[in-house]
Amino acid sequence: MKILYGVQGTGNGHISRARAMAKALENYPELEIQWLFSGRSPEKLFSMEAFGDYWWREGLTFVHRKGKVSPIATTRQLDLRRLLRDIRELPVHDFDLVISDFEPVTAWAARRHKKDSLGLGHQYAFNFTIPAPRFQWAARAIMRAFAPAQSSLGMHWYHFGHPILPPIAQPHGGSANEEAHILVYLPFEHHRPLLDQLATLPQRFIVYGAPVELEAASNIELKAPSVEGFRQDVAGARAVICNSGFELIAETLTLGKPILTRPLAGQFEQEANAQALRELQLAEVVDRVNADTIGRWLETQPAGVRIQWPDVAGQIAAWLADGRRQTAAQLAERLWEQVIPGRGATMSSALQAAD
The missing domain is CATH 3.40.50.2000 (Glycogen Phosphorylase B;)
Known part of the structure; x- marks a missing residue:
């Protein structure tokens, strides 16, 4: 299977999640991955060895000023003509599946060419009713339109009663100067x-x-x-x-x-x-x-x-290699059964309250 995997480059969270997925996908040579990054200028990308000969497009991103999103600056930096050209010319027909971690060029190219697509990441959890500011319908609509997909695997710190996956969170090692x-x-x-x-x-x-x-x-x-x-x-x-x-x-x-x-x-x-x-x-x-x-x-x-989160990246990679025969709800249920709340009674009480 040939997969085009698009990743939003704004911030480091999407790329961190992609690194974990790249490592997990290495276990399945039958999955051939072409990575694409957008939303950050290429000279500002770093530690990208895991992605091989990746593609880059300008894409879309939000501009921040002093801790706030600046709508005016965001609009000014948008090159709509280039974005539409990149969507139109992206060769999605060469792939069996398009995965988008909130990356708009791959997502919209897949939609334009009616190609099988999967949204993977935190933003797709907002397809469900989860904690969010009230009355911000326009913001929610923009998020859903930013990088749409035929199906999705949303992620969150809790499922809130929906088929949402736990986070892809790589374990950290200890440190000699802990708490310094x-x-x-x-x-x-x-x-x-x-x-x-x-x-x-x-x-x-x-x-x-x-x-x-x-x-x-x-x-x-x-x-x-x-x-x-x-x-x-x-x-x-x-x-x-x-x-x-x-x-x-x-x-x-x-x-x-x-x-x-x-x-x-x-x-x-x-x-x-x-x-x-x-x-x-x-x-x-x-x-x-x-x-x-x-x-x-x-x-x-x-x-x-x-x-303690389970190996979410590893199990998503196995799910892809298996042809996605399990439903997203079945995958989510299996993963949440493996989540272990440890030190901190507040988490256990919070989960009970959420249930």
């Missing part, structure tokens, strides 16, 4: 004020997502993007401060680290994620990240929730 620092990953914030706030606190911070050439206080270490370095720093962290993206929080939950999170304003998915985190009691959600909110959070001596 707080990891901060807020790539869409206004970084100078953020660093000034962190400088007033006594804790040590490792910050990813900010320009490394910025001047920082002695308690702050700025680090450039690095897959393995980032994973090690998450594993060794006392706690994690981040926006409300899906993948990093899922991976942090495998470690049982306390999480302080702020959703991007005007970003429907992140605001919905924040609502789910509150309902499931998995993280502390705040409207702003500054010295006051961080200090108050740390004073409570927050405890993390540890969840």
